[in-house]
Amino acid sequence: MIAIAKPCLDGREADAVRRVIESGWITQGPEVAAFEREFCAAVGAPHACAMSNCTTALHLALLAAGVKCGDEVITVSHSYIATANSVRYCGATPVFVDVDPRTFNLNPLLVEGAVTGKTKAILCVHQIGMPCDMAQLVPLAAKHKLALIEDAACAIGSEILWNGRWEQIGKPHGDAACFSFHPRKVLSTGDGGMITTRHADWDAKFRLGRQHGMSVTDAVRHGSAQVIFENYPELGYNYRMTDVQAAIGREQLKRLPELVAGRRAMAARYRELLADVPGLGLPFEPAWARSNWQSFSVRLPAGTDQRRVMQRMLDDGIATRRGIMNAHREPAYASGCWRAGSTLTESERAQNETILLPLHPFLTEDDLRRIVRCLKAALA
Template sequence: MTETDGRKTIPIARPWIGEEEIEAVSRVLRSGWITQGPEVAKLEQEFALAIGADHACAVSNCTTALHLALLALEVGPGDEVITVSHSFIATANTVRMCGATPIFVDVEPATFNIDPERFEEALTDRTKAILCVHQMGMPCDLGAILRFSRRHSLGVIEDAACAIGSEVQVEERWERIGKPHGDLACFSFHPRKVVTAGEGGMITSSSGKLDDEIRLLRHQGMSISDAVRHESASVLVESYPVLGYNYRLTDIQAAVARVQLGRLPEIVEQRRRLGALYAAGLDRVPEVRAPHEADWARSNWQSYCVRLAGDLKQERVMQFLLDRGISTRRGIMCAHREDPYRSPPPRHTLTESERAQDRCILLPLYQEMSEGEIERVVDALAEAVGHSR
């Protein structure tokens, strides 16, 4: 960590890696099996159990997870997928990777999540699926999304890249995101996420058929896995009935993710504690609005995103904080403002998405952040809003 005025710089995020992860990696390196194998299989079982899913299939990252999830729902050329522009660009890219078209709809300003009120205007006879994002770990309105998708026979994929450990209330019960409530949910183990393996992804589903298809596609369409051939007493010859990909997770990554997953309750508890401290601190800064959590949603606070009052200059606030050794990021990007998505222009207005990108900033939040550091961010932010008009 660098220092500003003798004080440590507060980074935007910091992975929480300990000796246990290092030992797990050493164990795998010594085992003689380092790519997709027994550790991946154990991670899949443990992940399914932790989330409450019937099936979990590990892949190389969440981008490849989303690609396979869309392919499993047979999304292809000529199809349209209703989704948000206001997300990391991977969300939209994966729709394009299938040869389909993402149809962007606007987000709800309070939650930054897809606005189900916009579905009707986006629906055409080409609509095949809805790809919703639990943005920054905040659950989206799955009740409204599923009511619409069932009425119109659409598939639902949940981009849960940021949402490991987030929960939604379903008929009095709290259930983890990724059960899944739609057809498939996709997670990321990138270091900015709550559980990390450096890189990595997971797809959960309730359907054995979808799970089988994804397993085939992640490993070049190969009919017999390496592990099964390895353990077989007789010679097994594989075939390649479908076009597949190399989207495998390694056992080295899986070993790290297993340790991290074991700490999920502790991780989420701490992030919620830090989120509550921010909310309490920001109460005294009326120019900055804290994020909104609906009664039926519990975020894991993967990111803490605040909205600035209209006359504040986002970049000036961010620079003011950086000068005081506090790292921030602008609000989540909008894909339709990037070259690959400029033409043709989006069919629907994306006013709230653009406003969220331009008016919001993400504040630092990581496991080992102290109460004093939260106070330092809130104090600096309070000062910044006085200087950034």
């Protein structure tokens, strides 16, 4: 079976975990602090705060932006459901706008029409690793005095051309960017997340919020020669990363350039092998974007039965996934808990008409040729 994705882990991560276990400090501690520093350096961010996952990162980022009950947050339905859920965790209403049919990202041209007096933030998604059009979203958010949060769950290693220079997603270019380290992602810690921000006060809020609102961290209390009694000035959460996860993440960061380069090479090879398939839509990468190619999404020819193609490929031993979901189509999003800021035609088309092909470091040239052969046979 050719899997849709596989994490790239080996003895280096195992040795790092062993180091943590033997240290006796296995939850949020020195490894987490080191991972945060190294992550800052990797993406060019002034602040990075490790989290238990990207969903919790999004929740705290929205809270730091002041999102509360009765507010609205402009975002996309065409994303994993955690994006919209994080808005609802704050008691706010997600306002869904449609995506650009080429990039599957938030269409900046539709955002301004969705802004109301209740709008507090824009939550954009760098979908399956393809960067959003931040050059349009940043000034738009500033014009309306809105926070701009980047759901960068899939985008570690992706880049955008910013003021004539290539910069990493996560610098960040909005107010905060939130990453996932789930096994499906390019960089994995088993599970986990990170928030980067340019605001020191936001970073302080993240650190307070992730540890139950506790005023003194374990590390400070442990290192003090005096007895310290902590207090809890506000409601917090248990959103911490463990040192075991952070140690894995530190090793993963070292190989990130190699992992991204490999994915870019595979994406280019897919393009070559699929170029002659009639009606098949290949991914669009804007001139100002460099994807990490977390996923390779193709749009099936008009009239193709998506499920039949996926089943045929599964029968041939190749895993695929349907196009990215739409939250507004799920039972958990019955009418009343969200609002449409535009039609969602392109979002629904993207879910219905695209499939994700396998892409991970362990694919060989023979694997890629087999995947393409099977896709062509399924489309015949």
